Amino acid sequence: MKVISVALSLALALLVGAVEYSCEDKQVVSTSYVGASKNVKAETISCSNTLPGYAPLAATDNSTDPSNVCGANCTTNCFYPAGGGPDPNDCAVIADALLYDGQNIGPLFNITANTSGVAMTYASCYTFFLDQASYNLTYCRNDWSTVLNYVAVNCQATQNAHGGNCVATDQRWFIQVQNSTA
Numbered sequence: 001m002k003v004i005s006v007a008l009s010l011a012l013a014l015l016v017g018a019v020e021y022s023c024e025d026k027q028v029v030s031t032s033y034v035g036a037s038k039n040v041k042a043e044t045i046s047c048s049n050t051l052p053g054y055a056p057l058a059a060t061d062n063s064t065d066p067s068n069v070c071g072a073n074c075t076t077n078c079f080y081p082a083g084g085g086p087d088p089n090d091c092a093v094i095a096d097a098l099l100y101d102g103q104n105i106g107p108l109f110n111i112t113a114n115t116s117g118v119a120m121t122y123a124s125c126y127t128f129f130l131d132q133a134s135y136n137l138t139y140c141r142n143d144w145s146t147v148l149n150y151v152a153v154n155c156q157a158t159q160n161a162h163g164g165n166c167v168a169t170d171q172r173w174f175i176q177v178q179n180s181t182a
């Protein structure tokens, strides 16, 4: 299997308060428990909405299906104000489970097109990867792990925040980190 080495750029948009995404018409397609201790809940979900302002790429986008977006840059936006965010230590458990599965199941996973996604929950931490493109995407578990820890640590009460997201430069996908009860 090809070893994928990436240098993610996780630019932090400190002054821009992001809109928290809420999955409309949410359907849980499947549920499993992952990680070394099988204590992280993994769900395949589908929603009916995109991030506000999402503009699909033009028809000249020649991406194949599925399109591999491992290593793609995303911009981190925190949700303000402080209060009710996830405990970064709980998010770290999910991040570790992603690394474990990356080594033991495989580095890649597929995400279904048109606002479907994959969600993970452990204690106070809830994170999901949402595919806003009209075609399936492939992403790396290691990259999600990196983004998750980055957002969890940089968008907490110290930053007057309660979680945040990381939106791909081309907006085809984003990762959100929030409290599991929010």
Ligand SMILES: *[C@@H]1O[C@H](CO)[C@@H](O)[C@H](O)[C@H]1NC(C)=O
Residues within 6 Å of the ligand: 060, 061, 062
């Ligand atoms: C897609 O392919 C067409 C035809 O080959 C080309 O003209 C266009 O520039 C490509 N679009 C992108 C975004 O690469």
Ligand SMILES: *[C@@H]1O[C@H](CO)[C@@H](O)[C@H](O)[C@H]1NC(C)=O
Residues within 6 Å of the ligand: 008, 009, 071, 072, 073
């Ligand atoms: C990500 O951003 C960095 C810094 O701006 C840049 O050097 C790199 O080429 C970008 N990577 C991709 C995959 O676009």
Ligand SMILES: *[C@@H]1O[C@H](CO)[C@@H](O)[C@H](O)[C@H]1NC(C)=O
Residues within 6 Å of the ligand: 065, 066, 106, 108, 109, 110, 138
């Ligand atoms: C992702 O989907 C492609 C095309 O359907 C398939 O070939 C590939 O094995 C899938 N990858 C994973 C990790 O499931």
Ligand SMILES: *[C@@H]1O[C@H](CO)[C@@H](O)[C@H](O)[C@H]1NC(C)=O
Residues within 6 Å of the ligand: 065, 066, 111, 112, 113, 136
């Ligand atoms: C996209 O993913 C869905 C769900 O796994 C699958 O049914 C569909 O065949 C995939 N589409 C393509 C073009 O690979």
Ligand SMILES: *[C@@H]1O[C@H](CO)[C@@H](O)[C@H](O)[C@H]1NC(C)=O
Residues within 6 Å of the ligand: 113, 114, 133, 134, 135, 136
């Ligand atoms: C996603 O929606 C677009 C527009 O309705 C459609 O053309 C495309 O086939 C859909 N993709 C999948 C994988 O269902």
